[in-house]
Amino acid sequence: MNAIKLFASEGIDSDIQAHYRFITSVKNTAEIHTHDFFELFLILKGSVIHCINGTRERLEENTLVFIRDRDVHYYEQTDEGDCQFINLSFHKEVIDALFDYLGEGFPKLKILSPDMPPTVRLSKTEKEYVRYRLDRLNLIPHTDKARVKAEVRALLAELFTRYMTMDDSPDWSEQPAWLQELSTEMKKKENFTEGTSAMLRVSGKSHAYLCRMFKKHLGTTPIQYINRLRLSYAENLLLKTDMEIVDICLEVGFENVSYFYDLFKRQFNMTPHKFRVNGERKISY
Numbered sequence: 001m002n003a004i005k006l007f008a009s010e011g012i013d014s015d016i017q018a019h020y021r022f023i024t025s026v027k028n029t030a031e032i033h034t035h036d037f038f039e040l041f042l043i044l045k046g047s048v049i050h051c052i053n054g055t056r057e058r059l060e061e062n063t064l065v066f067i068r069d070r071d072v073h074y075y076e077q078t079d080e081g082d083c084q085f086i087n088l089s090f091h092k093e094v095i096d097a098l099f100d101y102l103g104e105g106f107p108k109l110k111i112l113s114p115d116m117p118p119t120v121r122l123s124k125t126e127k128e129y130v131r132y133r134l135d136r137l138n139l140i141p142h143t144d145k146a147r148v149k150a151e152v153r154a155l156l157a158e159l160f161t162r163y164m165t166m167d168d169s170p171d172w173s174e175q176p177a178w179l180q181e182l183s184t185e186m187k188k189k190e191n192f193t194e195g196t197s198a199m200l201r202v203s204g205k206s207h208a209y210l211c212r213m214f215k216k217h218l219g220t221t222p223i224q225y226i227n228r229l230r231l232s233y234a235e236n237l238l239l240k241t242d243m244e245i246v247d248i249c250l251e252v253g254f255e256n257v258s259y260f261y262d263l264f265k266r267q268f269n270m271t272p273h274k275f276r277v278n279g280e281r282k283i284s285y
Contacts, residue, residue, distance in 0.1 A: 003072045006035035008091050015145040018090040018152040020137045025082050032074040039067045039089040040159065042122075042130055046083030049076040053115060060177070062127040064163055066111065066118045086134050090152060098156055111164055120163050121177030123185055130159065175217045178203065192229040193253035196222055230254065231267050238272055239279040245272045 012019045023029060026048055043063045050059050052073040059065070061083075067073065069092055077083075099108045111118050122130065133155055140148050163184070175183075182203045185191055191198040199222055200207060210222050218225060230252040237248045246257055254260040264272050 003032045003034050004030070006030065006033055006037075008035070008037040008089075012037060012089055012091060013145065016149045016152065017094050018088060018149070020134065020152075021087045021089075023085050023087055025084070026075045026077050027082075029075045032072065034070065034072045035089075036069055037089055037091055038069055038095050039087055040156075041065050041067070041085050041087045042127065042134070043083055043085045044127070044131060047078045047080060048083045048085070049078055051076060052117065055116065057119075059119070060121070062122045062124060062181075063177070064120045064122055064127075064130065064159075066164060068112060068117055071117055086131065088134060088152070088155075090156065094153065094156065098153065098160060101157070102161070106161070107165065111160075118164050119177075120184070121181045122163070123181055126163075126184065130163075133158065176213070178205075179213060179217055186226065187229065189233070192226050192233070193251075195226055195253055199226065226253075227263055231264060234260070234264065234272070235268070235275070238276040245276075248272070 032051070041064075043059055043061050045061055047058060047060045050057050050065070050073060052067075053071055056076075058078065099106065102108075137148065137151060137155070140151060142148065182199065185202045186199060191202065196207070199210060203210060205213075207222070214220055214222050214225060220228075234248050234252045237243055237251065238245070241248075243251065249257050249260040252260075254263075261271060264275070268275055270278070
């Protein structure tokens with residue numbers, strides 16, 4: 001079956017440069033197609049077979065997918081029935097402007113280059129937040145095109161920096177959905193400061209299983225992963241606050257100051273105090 005090509009000029013308002021849809025059934029989606037624009041879709045309810053670039057993959061509720069302008073895809077119902085999802089389509093110019101704004105520090109090649117598009121399984125809370133952000137577009141009068149356009153760009157900047165940063169990992173695309181969701185949840189301060197007990201609670205997995213999966217997919221251990229998050233947070237507290245170092249140690253989840261100092265020196269090749277002093281020398285108040 002040959003893919004049809006959809007064009008932004010035929011379905012997306014040129015002033016807004018984006019189009020938002022709530023889709024109640026797979027039956028209301030296009031047959032196999034590609035397009036000259038980009039899109040994000042979020043599955044709100046049910047599951048779907050996503051046929052993408054020659055591969056059939058089952059997507060469950062809470063899954064967020066970014067479709068590039070070169071991807072070829074369509075949808076099929078699962079045996080369990082239909083699904084509902086939200087779709088946001090936008091011009092190539094919008095994504096180019098977003099990547100220019102985010103700069104070289106944003107890993108756009110890890111998003112644009114792989115054979116398969118970025119797919120992220122969100123927690124239920126995160127799914128509801130994204131839905132809320134998308135639904136806000138419906139609160140703006142369609143005639144206020146400049147405001148809708150600004151809201152779309154603000155939304156995309158938030159979604160890409162929040163969910164599409166794709167942490168460095170040699171096999172990110174092979175990570176199971178639950179591990180992607182766990183990684184997102186563990187970036188929350190209340191979780192990484194609590195440590196492995198939060199990881200066990202959030203994931204619902206055993207410690208031994210987590211150790212095997214983290215080693216396989218991330219090349220690290222659960223505690224090393226958590227400590228990396230804690231140290232990154234501590235680094236910023238040292239540079240951006242006047243908190244005492246012992247208080248920073250406790251704030252990021254370390255109960256032992258000596259252990260914190262040892263890990264920090266291994267990571268940054270200097271003590272927390274020297275790190276702060278060096279940073280202050282570069283800043284004029």
